[in-house]
Amino acid sequence: MATPDQPAQPETADESAPLLLLVGSGDRRYREYMVAAVARHFRLWLLDAPEPTWQLPYVQGTTRVDTRDPDALHAAAAPVTARHTVAGVFTYDESLVHSSALLAQRLGLPGASPESVLACRDKATTRALLTGAGVPQPASIPVSTAQEARKAADRIGYPVVVKARGLGGSIGVIRVDGPAPVEEAFHSAASAQWPGVPRYAADVLVEEFLTGPEISVDSVVGSGAVTPMVLARKQVGMEPYFEETGHTVDPADPLLADAELVEQLGRIHRALGFEHGATHAEFKLTPDGPRLVEINARLGGDFIPCLGMLASGTDPSVAAASTAAGLVPDTSPKTGRTAAIRFLYPEADCEVVEAVVRTDLLGPTVHKAVATAATGTRLALPPRGYMSRFGHVIAVGDDSEQVAADLADPRRLIELRSRPLGEEA
Numbered sequence: 134m135a136t137p138d139q140p141a142q143p144e145t146a147d148e149s150a151p152l153l154l155l156v157g158s159g160d161r162r163y164r165e166y167m168v169a170a171v172a173r174h175f176r177l178w179l180l181d182a183p184e185p186t187w188q189l190p191y192v193q194g195t196t197r198v199d200t201r202d203p204d205a206l207h208a209a210a211a212p213v214t215a216r217h218t219v220a221g222v223f224t225y226d227e228s229l230v231h232s233s234a235l236l237a238q239r240l241g242l243p244g245a246s247p248e249s250v251l252a253c254r255d256k257a258t259t260r261a262l263l264t265g266a267g268v269p270q271p272a273s274i275p276v277s278t279a280q281e282a283r284k285a286a287d288r289i290g291y292p293v294v295v296k297a298r299g300l301g302g303s304i305g306v307i308r309v310d311g312p313a314p315v316e317e318a319f320h321s322a323a324s325a326q327w328p329g330v331p332r333y334a335a336d337v338l339v340e341e342f343l344t345g346p347e348i349s350v351d352s353v354v355g356s357g358a359v360t361p362m363v364l365a366r367k368q369v370g371m372e373p374y375f376e377e378t379g380h381t382v383d384p385a386d387p388l389l390a391d392a393e394l395v396e397q398l399g400r401i402h403r404a405l406g407f408e409h410g411a412t413h414a415e416f417k418l419t420p421d422g423p424r425l426v427e428i429n430a431r432l433g434g435d436f437i438p439c440l441g442m443l444a445s446g447t448d449p450s451v452a453a454a455s456t457a458a459g460l461v462p463d464t465s466p467k468t469g470r471t472a473a474i475r476f477l478y479p480e481a482d483c484e485v486v487e488a489v490v491r492t493d494l495l496g497p498t499v500h501k502a503v504a505t506a507a508t509g510t511r512l513a514l515p516p517r518g519y520m521s522r523f524g525h526v527i528a529v530g531d532d533s534e535q536v537a538a539d540l541a542d543p544r545r546l547i548e549l550r551s552r553p554l555g556e557e558a
Contacts, residue, residue: 143190145172151220151458152176152193154210156233157200159226161187162505166439167225167432167450174451175220175458178213180206201228203235210236221457225450230254230430243459245354245410245430252405253412253430256298256338259405263425266404268397271343271424275335279316285339286315292342297322298335304519308342308373315339321516343417343424348388349380350414351433351441351449352398353456353464357408359398360464362449363441364389365433367415371478374515379540380437381473383533384445384466394423401425411453413437436474436527443472443500443529471533472500475543477524478514483551485510488523490547496539498530504547511554523549 155177158164165187171177172191179188179195188195198209213219222237222244224230230250237244252258260273274285275298286293286309295318297305305322309315322337351363364386368379388394398414405428413433415426432438438449446467455462488504495502506512506523513521524547528536 143169143172145191146174146176148176150174150176151460152178152217153221153223153454153458154213154219154236155179155181155192156206156222156224156236157181157226157229158185158188162503163434163436164225166436170442170448170450171223171454175454178217178219180209201232203232206232206236207239210240214240221454221459223454223457225432225453227254227429227431227434234430237457243409243457245407249406249408250430253407253428256296256427257335259425259428260338262404263401266400268400268404269422269424271341273338273340276319276337276339277335279319281335282319282337282339283312283315287312289339289341294338294340294342295319295322296338296340298338306375307516308375310373343419343426345418345420347426348416348418349433349437350394350398350416351411351437352402352414353411353449353452353462354402354407354409355456355461357403359402359412360462361389361395361398362447362452362464363433363437363445365437365440368475371515376478376515376519377435377476378478379473379475380435380440381471381536382437382440382444383469383471384441385469391423397423397425401428410456411449435476436525440472440474440527440529443527444468444470470529470531471536472527472529473536473540474525474527475540476522477526477544477547477549478522479512479549479551482513482517482554483511483549484554485512485523486550486552488547488549490524491545494546496528496535498528498532498536498539499546500527500529502526502546506549512551513554523547 153175168191177192179192185195196209199205221242224233234247234250257275264270272289276282292310307318309318347367349365352359352361365380365382369375370378411432414428416423442448452462485506490502504524526543528539530536
């Protein structure tokens, strides 16, 4: 069924366009814009675990398969490659980046090496490789028990950050200001989960706390050359946790040309051996310069590629797909607007009765306001739950001050009616 934002018969590439194997598709609410964008330039064959529904207008064919099983994925791709010329393998799903890299390698298609993908995913390996390459790093110690966490924190000095070793999206990340809460923070980080993301023997990291604003940089990488496309200035909240509450993108952001940041990006990718694909790197802008928080072997989530397209007129999703196909992507900005998103969280743990978009209150730059939590959805705040959002608002415009004004109080733009959750929830 078509949504108001998407026509019943979307525009798709013709038969002369290269064919990509799309591994996984994800939640329609958050991922359809990427599939729609890429489908206008490439033919797509979807390899996915669920039965396809909304994806069908965008793809040439589908195969159901356990996408986290590399052998099953390779077997599912074989009939497709036997009948068609396949240009590359493309995914934007964190849980599928490694199996996709293995598939591309087995098929002899462009892509990052599986080893470099694992080096991005495993934050302890990331730290070790970058430290060995002389890239400035915060102190970081992998631990497997609460006692080890306490010793590591005492050694580094407070405050520290305790985080899950292999997760993303700030899930299982907490700042600890003194010795007493370290063990509780360890158990919170160790119990945090995300489907398809592996766990490790020493599954928690204790790290030096970095001060300063946080940014993310989405880049495409070809033949080892790193091209930054989207720089987003991040908002976080719910201290001592780090829930991501918003991002702001300006294609004229001076940091995109900052020599130290650009130089670090290149050194980071070289140290990790990441030579081909797309990455999402998060930095703190500390008093001593930019310091990497983490890097992922995929484009960013949270609609960051969408913000990049709205702001610059050049689509990071299409650029990443082009890179996956072995092509040189178009990365030059066509426009210069400000695009921003704000995510809405409840004030306390609750069950959603209704979330209503207040169309009468939307300012002139509001591009989209979406209530994402259905009636009956349970929303729990950290540490009981993460990314428990009931909606988001995107604004885009030539006047950055107007964009900021229209998003100054985003909670009033989507009204949440809810009932409290009990302690047993």
